[in-house]
Amino acid sequence: MRMSSPGFMRFRARNLALALATLAFFASGIGLCVAWAQAPQGAPVVVRAIHAVEGQSPDLFAIIIDLSEETTVRHEVLTGPDRLVIDLDRSFVAASAQRMTGRSLPAIGALRAGLFMAGQSRIVIDLARPVLVERADFVRQSGVARLVVQLRATSAEAFLAQARLDAAKRLSGRNSRPEPPPDDKGDTRPLVVIDPGHGGIDPGASGLKGEAEKDLVLAVGLALRDRLVKSGKVRVAMTRDDDRFVSLNERVKFARAREARLFVSLHADSLAGEPDVRGASVYTLSDRATDALAARAAEKENRADLIAGLDADEEARGGIETILVDLARRETRAFAQLAARQTVTALGNRTHKTPLRGAGFRVLRAPDMPSILIELGYLSNPQDLRALADGNDQKSLAETLANALEAFVLATSAPDSAVVAPAAGP
Numbered sequence: 520m521r522m523s524s525p526g527f528m529r530f531r532a533r534n535l536a537l538a539l540a541t542l543a544f545f546a547s548g549i550g551l552c553v554a555w556a557q558a559p560q561g562a563p564v565v566v567r568a569i570h571a572v573e574g575q576s577p578d579l580f581a582i583i584i585d586l587s588e589e590t591t592v593r594h595e596v597l598t599g600p601d602r603l604v605i606d607l608d609r610s611f612v613a614a615s616a617q618r619m620t621g622r623s624l625p626a627i628g629a630l631r632a633g634l635f636m637a638g639q640s641r642i643v644i645d646l647a648r649p650v651l652v653e654r655a656d657f658v659r660q661s662g663v664a665r666l667v668v669q670l671r672a673t674s675a676e677a678f679l680a681q682a683r684l685d686a687a688k689r690l691s692g693r694n695s696r697p698e699p700p701p702d703d704k705g706d707t708r709p710l711v712v713i714d715p716g717h718g719g720i721d722p723g724a725s726g727l728k729g730e731a732e733k734d735l736v737l738a739v740g741l742a743l744r745d746r747l748v749k750s751g752k753v754r755v756a757m758t759r760d761d762d763r764f765v766s767l768n769e770r771v772k773f774a775r776a777r778e779a780r781l782f783v784s785l786h787a788d789s790l791a792g793e794p795d796v797r798g799a800s801v802y803t804l805s806d807r808a809t810d811a812l813a814a815r816a817a818e819k820e821n822r823a824d825l826i827a828g829l830d831a832d833e834e835a836r837g838g839i840e841t842i843l844v845d846l847a848r849r850e851t852r853a854f855a856q857l858a859a860r861q862t863v864t865a866l867g868n869r870t871h872k873t874p875l876r877g878a879g880f881r882v883l884r885a886p887d888m889p890s891i892l893i894e895l896g897y898l899s900n901p902q903d904l905r906a907l908a909d910g911n912d913q914k915s916l917a918e919t920l921a922n923a924l925e926a927f928v929l930a931t932s933a934p935d936s937a938v939v940a941p942a943a944g945p
């Protein structure tokens with residue numbers, strides 16, 4: 520999402536109040552009520568708009584965030600690539616603040632805003648050059664709580680130093696976060712975890728008319744859950760059942776904590792300039808991608824954390840133990856390949872011409888839980904897009920997937936199972 524310069528100028532001309540607030544802020548905030556405050560518990564805070572404004576000098580500017588009331592704000596910077604992250608407690612982002620388009624100041628690249636976790640919004644700003652937050656203050660003005668985040672250009676060294684400080688703070692906070700207890704104790708039916716990709720601040724791929732991958736895969740995921748619950752042969756849990764961001768690690772952790780028999784990640788791809796490429800593909804984990812298309816798909820899906828303002832390296836280190844039990848891992852992979860093959864067979868003519876592929880998807884890295892990732896189709900293909908966005912097609916796709924997944928899970932879970940994991944493929 521970018522702001523165009525002409526649009527930005529028009530906006531400034533229209534919104535005199537904002538211009539005045541900005542001027543006043545840069546003139547050191549005299550006469551304005553400037554305060555850090557925590558909103559009282561109650562109704563969620565609405566993030567109504569996000570603007571960028573220029574300051575008095577080229578290396579001074581501000582991001583202005585309009586909220587329905589004041590709330591707790593945290594900000595940090597991240598490297599690789601350089602990003603500024605602003606978290607707003609107890610809030611959600613209104614459509615008007617998500618839709619901002621056009622181009623902004625030279626230091627500021629793409630901007631994403633959305634739900635990061637329950638009751639917390641996040642704004643991620645890609646930085647084209649190093650900048651740091653100088654001040655962040657609320658300016659109350661005619662019923663709007665206006666958060667002015669003043670930014671100043673800095674050196675690469677100073678930026679890196681701040682990013683390291685922020686990372687240390689983040690890690691110490693994370694270690695104290697308790698794990699949610701697994702539910703469904705006592706039910707011995709095998710568990711399938713459905714993992715609709717992306718969500719919240721991370722929309723995933725987009726379709727020809729702006730359809731978001733996160734919405735389509737959630738719809739198919741919910742239909743799949745309903746269908747599995749209806750037949751009652753397996754238990755079902757979802758890594759997300761609404762429009763929220765879940766990191767790749769958390770998705771895997773969620774399923775492993777519940778000892779899922781099968782982890783199924785749902786996605787939809789998009790190929791710019793190739794509208795004829797269509798059909799579903801089923802992926803398993805592979806150290807080396809089976810082909811260029813698979814490598815590209817994994818690279819894209821693995822970017823989810825980065826898009827949502829997480830440190831991707833930190834996430835990669837923090838997830839699964841690096842020392843894996845090799846045998847368990849090999850067996851897990853063999854089972855995953857079996858699940859993938861059965862899914863492809865069930866999908867029949869819905870599949871891509873090479874439907875079975877492997878690549879280094881982070882979300883498939885559990886050593887002890889068969890995991891597959893289904894790219895349900897291409898949003899860049901009109902036929903696939905139509906099918907994925909259609910409620911009836913979503914249901915029939917869910918029916919097909921449910922039959923294949925149930926068959927796999929029940930055959931490999933029975934105590935006297937005759938199914939033996941096939942030899943691990945290449």
Ligand SMILES: [Zn+2]
Nearest residue numbers: 716723786787
């Ligand atoms: Zn995806």
